[in-house]
Amino acid sequence: MLLPVEQPEIPILKAGSQITGADPVILLLTVLLAPIIVILLVSRLWITEKKNGGDSKLPPGDKGWPIVGSTFSLFKPHPATTLGDFLNLQLSRYGKIFSTSYLGRTLVISADPEFNRFVLQNELRLFQNDLPSHIKTILGEGNLSFMTGETYKSTKSLVLGFFNSWQIQTRFLAEVEEAAKRVMTSWRQKSLILANEELSKARNFIFSIVKIKAEDRKRNSDKMDGKESDLIQYHLKNNPSLSMQSICDSVIGLIFATLFNTQISVALAMYFLGQCPKALQQLREEFQQKMNDTGTTGKLTWDDYKNMEFCQSVINETLRFGNIVPGLWRKTLSDIDFKGYTIPQGTTVMTNIAAMHLDPSAFENPNIFDPWRWLVMKKSNNWMPFGGGVRQCNGSEIARMEIAVFLRHLILNYNWELDEPDHPIAFPLITFPKDLPIRIHPLVEKTA
Structure with missing residues (x-):
């Protein structure tokens, strides 16, 4: 039975009555706060009316x-x-x-x-x-995102030179696939994982590692035999005027951008695919078909990656719907x-x-995860997950490749379901309040 809530008595101040106890405090607060409240209300109304003034x-x-x-x-x-x-x-x-x-x-x-x-x-x-x-605090003011003018143009040219097509299609593809294999192998010892890794507050730790490696490269630059083994060495050789701070900030910014995009995209894909068994099954069949085509090696080639049409559609839809x-x-x-x-x-x-x-005039049923839409639509002027113009994300192709590789090894090795309810939140960057707890089930035989 619901019981009535007892309402507190409100003292009534009658004319000629004497103010006692806490009454003077209440009266003083009323006198002080009333003008402020009135000003705020009037200002609010004035600003609303002023919008077309x-x-x-x-x-x-x-x-x-x-x-x-x-x-x-x-x-x-x-x-x-x-x-x-x-x-x-x-x-x-x-x-x-x-x-x-x-x-x-x-x-x-x-x-x-x-x-x-x-x-x-x-x-x-x-x-x-x-x-x-607050983004500067995470990435550092020397990061490419905050550069302007000629400094921005020269540094971006340097980064694009390192992340060229040959590097992505050969070295980076092989390295990402090895990393994905190690992650999937480590998961076989677990039954419950938190798919959404926490990346905030890690910048100082990463900065210290990058700085040590950058200083070591600089001291031993004469021993590198001209080999541009990583982005740090590439910076030191091709842009020696950059300060150590700028080099570290640039490298860290790329690390954060790549890690965050890949991490949150795979987590979102797991979340969406877990609720869409039909899409998950079609993606698994496409991956398995490519495995059969490659024979016993099982290694993913660049042509395989580019020709996995439904995988590309899943990535497009994840980036669209996950924002x-x-x-x-x-x-x-x-x-x-x-x-x-x-x-x-x-x-x-x-x-x-x-x-x-999420514009319904551009995407039919925009609030539904529908990767099949991309098999017909291919492109849309409303789709801009990597920005556009001169600041379009430098690592967009790498990020897409990483997502595809991780999904391939995940789906060929595991089934999964949410261990408890969780969902992506914009705060303002995307996160999962419970870090997306996933209960994983290894497939009977390891296939990748």
Whole structure:
């Protein structure tokens, strides 16, 4: 039986009555707080009404509360396969381009594919990178992501030179496959794993290792016989003007980007495939067919990887539905005119990739994991998991190859199911609250 909740008595202050006990404190707080509350409410109403006033050339939108703006709503955790309440509400009210406020600064958010490609393709000319400051703490200010101008161009050219097609198709493919085999072998001693590895707070440890190796390469550069055995040595030989800090930051940034993309993508694929037995079975059959084609060696070739059509479709759909990079942040270098709007110089613009990926006008039933859609569609202007323009992810091909290799060895060796409910959350990067606890079952015979 439900019992009524006893309501506390509220003291009534009558005219001429004497104030005693805690009453003076309450009265003082009321006197002090009332004007602040009134100011906040009036400001809130004024800002809402002002959205089509003095800033009429900006895209329409609600700037939120004074100072904090819409910060808390914008970064509120939500399922990674959705846009969250805030974005859904703003898009329904104002359309695919709207404005709001973020920590006292105007923020324009776009789910418009045409505008987003315009922003990303005009990097370094009309826009510059404007990642939130906390990302610098993780990757380091010397990371490629924060470089601009000629420094960015020369360093990116250096990185692309190292990650060339020949390296990826031969050396990196073989190394990734060996790594995948070791991981799968280690899992045979376990019945329960946490598929989503925790990577945060590891930068200082990785930095110390990279720095030691970089300094050792520099001291012994004359003994390397011209061999560019790794990215550190490649930096030292081809860009000797870079500081040790910049070299370490560059290498660490690539490590984090590659590890995070691969780790979270495989975890998302395991999560999605675990709920879609038909896709899992078709993928296993494709992997097994390639195993039969290669004969006794079982080694994956680059042609095998590129020709695994359904595997490529699963990767595409995982990247679309999982939204590993929900948005990219840029700042205008001059006033930008677009579709009747004017975005002033110095304004932060977020190209919202997740909104493009979940747009029903571009993807039929976008809230369903459907890898078969890519067998028909192949490409979409709304699909941008690796960004675009000059800052498109340097390691996109490596990341895709790593995902394919790990999925191949996983699916040919194991079945699995969730040990307890878990789901991907955008916070703002993708994570699993319980680290995706998976109970694994080795197949009867090891096949890869």
